[in-house]
Amino acid sequence: MTDTETVETQENEFQSDNLQRFIFDDIPVRGEWVHLSQSWKQVLTRREYPSAIRNLLGQMMAAAALLTATVKIKGRLVLQIKSEGPVNLMMVECTSENTLRAFAQWEGDIAENASLLEVTGEGALAITIDVEGSKQPYQGIVGLDGESIAGLLETYFKQSEQLETRIWLSADENAASGLFLQQLPSKAEQKKHDNENWSRLTQLAATVKNTELLELGAGTLLHRLFNEEQCRLLSLTELSFACACSRERVADTINLLGQADAMALVEEQDKIEVACEFCNEHYYFDKIDVSHIFSTSLSQEPESKTLH
Ligand SMILES: [Zn+2]
Structure with missing residues (x-):
């Protein structure tokens, strides 16, 4: 393959507002890394958020980019939390044109280290995929009974797509970033072997720290996590903030x-x-x-x- 390069040879020329796809030789797992800074700051200049809401919204924005990259459609993917409050609505949209936008609505004060459930109260996370030209959008819903946005999305993939998926998300005032691994279907005779590989890769990825997600480029991060694996970088997609209102x-x-x-x-x-x-x-x-x-x-x- 000429369009791939191994992690080892890739310099860490760190370009934010990009999504990097990667794969592993002979292991049916797809990987994605995303890092947003300018596009994320565009969201933050438009409204001042309490830090607990800001961090959740940033995680949703990184997640929307990761999920959009897994669906090959022309249209948009929307992640939306509707809940009792203090946060009533959080909404992030990522389009197939690689643009992102996001906002949250809330009432009252929110503690700096408030948990997901303390920020949202009872409610649900909806994943909507709106394909251009189709009348009925696809919608998947998970209840807000998890500890993190990543955990809710992992549950969603397990329930609706029957695909083992692990997601790590992080956000602060400067960046929103994420890492995504998904096990693809195996041949029957390979199942045991593939499951062992999957379990090893996810254990390695689970050592990732928030600071590494927020501060490192894909090359450096993936080399740090998977230096004994044959991990290959595929295409890089540039992302930006844009609003479709007029x-x-x-x-x-x-x-x-x-x-x-x-x-x-x-x-x-x-x-x-x-x-x-x-x-x-x-x-x-x-x-x-x-x-x-x-x-x-x-x-x-x-x-x-x-x-x-
Ligand atoms: Zn607008």
Whole structure:
């Protein structure tokens, strides 16, 4: 294979905001490493989060990138926690264009070292895969009865995909990063041998420290963890922050309110103000803007948005 290079020969020229795929010679296991810094800081400049929420959101962002790389689709993957609170909603999206965005909503104070359950309360983590052009998105759900985001996702893979998966995630104010190993199906006669290999690889990976995830490049980290294994680096994917919101999309939402309600709202407040939760961009529509929305939509009534 000419497009691979062994971990040993790879210099640790550390480029963040990248996802690195890797494999092991003769072992049916796929691996991924992700490190986000600029894209993660773009999320943090838009809202100031208590550190416990920030770290969970960063872990979800790294996880969304890792999971998106395992599904070969054109569209988007969304990780969403809906819970009783203090955090009510956490949402991260990663698209097949390799863009990411994320936000969290919460109420009240949160202790610095609060656990996952203390931050969220009762609730669920949903994994949604929205394939472009398909009407029904795929959704998998796990209850929030684990100690970590990584643990919840491991449970999800075991239950829904029947694939042994181990995930390590870490985040702080500078970076969000993660490591992913997944056992791929074996031939029957290889099963025992492959399971032994899997167990050895995951034990080695489990020695990873948070500081190593946050501070090391893929080459150095993988060499440190798997120096006696034949680990090969595959393709590198660059990731960036981007938000898909636009004035047109907000206008579509106002259109759905109906002319009477939208005009009543703009009369009452002089303008309609809509802020994007993901990027904090504010959109303003005054009376003229709102009448314009309805004058242009008169000829084409919006489709019924009833959910079936
Ligand atoms: Zn936005």
